[in-house]
Amino acid sequence: KFSAAGNPDGCKFCVAGLIPKSDKSGCESCSGGEYSNPGDATCNDCGVGTYSSDGIKCIACDPGKFQTEEGQAECDLCANNFDTGGLGGFKTECVACVSPATRLNSPFEDKCGLCPDGMEDTNGGTGTRNCVACSAGKFFDSTVGVMSCQACAAGTVTTVEKQNSCDTCGAGTAPNSEKTSCDSCSAGKFAKSGDASCQNCLAGTYSGGGAIGCTNCEAGRYASNAGTGPECDKCEEGKVQSKEGKQECDACPGGTYMDIQGRQTCKACEPGQKSTLASASESCTDCTAG
Known part of the structure; x- marks a missing residue:
């Protein structure tokens, strides 16, 4: 208790975080690392795994921090690649991260972890984590158990960086x-x-262009080679094709001809005219006398 000057009978208890001065004339604050309850005569040291910055009460160390000594005003950060299991509490030691997870010695990171989806750890899970965005054409998904950006699978792409999956074409x-x-x-x-x-x-x-399938060549046209487009070639003069999807045209037989490209049937020679058998004739000639 203490008594203000001029009021010897008015003794009062000091509140939490304060203790009576040596002359009992008032209260004074406990230091960092200490605490007091209402009415305590002296300040008490905070225990291991706790801290006090205001001298009022002791607080368990935050996640990623620990304290091995009594009477401390703050807890210490775990070293790189160590944490307190992702939990706060009365922590007196840190434990190593389980690879490939890592942790930075930073007040902004309280537990071991992986790079965010779409980013890879260029240090490979050793030392300080260095997260870099995956470039377009690659992806990173922390759930697949690999530590680096992976190339998109066949038939898929990523058009921008920092993606956790690829899109199907x-x-x-x-x-x-x-x-x-x-x-x-x-x-x-x-x-x-x-x-x-x-x-x-x-x-x-x-x-x-941009086709999802191929079309048979029309009658009167052909495609002798694979990869033909955007259209099939017309049958030449002297040749025809009556069917679809053919690789070549047929020569007009003897007695017939074709003088136009892209036709389906041959024309018969006029009476008194002829064409050579299977010569792909473009025209007929007059028969010789006799």
Whole structure:
């Protein structure tokens, strides 16, 4: 208790965090690392695993901090790659992070952890964590158990950095070599959704740009090679094709001809005219006399 000057009978208890002065004329504060309850005659040291910055009460160390001594005004930060299990409490020691998790010796990070999704630890889980965004074409997902950015799988891309998953390319497109964009298939090629690359149309078929499939050549046209586009070639003069999806045209037989490209049937020679057998004739000639 204490008594203010001029009031010897008015003794009062000091409140928490204060104790009577030596002459009992008033109260004085406890120092950092100490505490007092109402009515205490002396200040008490805070125990291990606790601290007091105001001299009023002791507080358990925050997560990521510890204290091995009594009477301390603050707790100490765990060293790099150590934490207190992610919990606060009466902590007197730190424990090592379990790889690949790490922890920075920083008041802003209280427990071991991995880089955020879309970022990788360029120090590989050793020493101070250094998180760097994955570039476009790559991703990082902390749940898959790897520590570095991974290339997108076949048929998928990331168009911007810092992604935790890749996007599937739609039909008619395929990833570029860096897997940073889905590019339209060129004429003569096609792709289904998720294909790793655009594929050539088969001979006898064709496609325009951005195709999801190939189309048979129309009658009167042909495609002798794979990867034809944006259209099939017309049959030359002297040749025709009556069917779809063909790789070549047929020569007009003897007695017939074709003088126009892209036709389906041959024309018969006029009476008194002829064409050479299987010569792909573009015209007929007059028969010789006799």
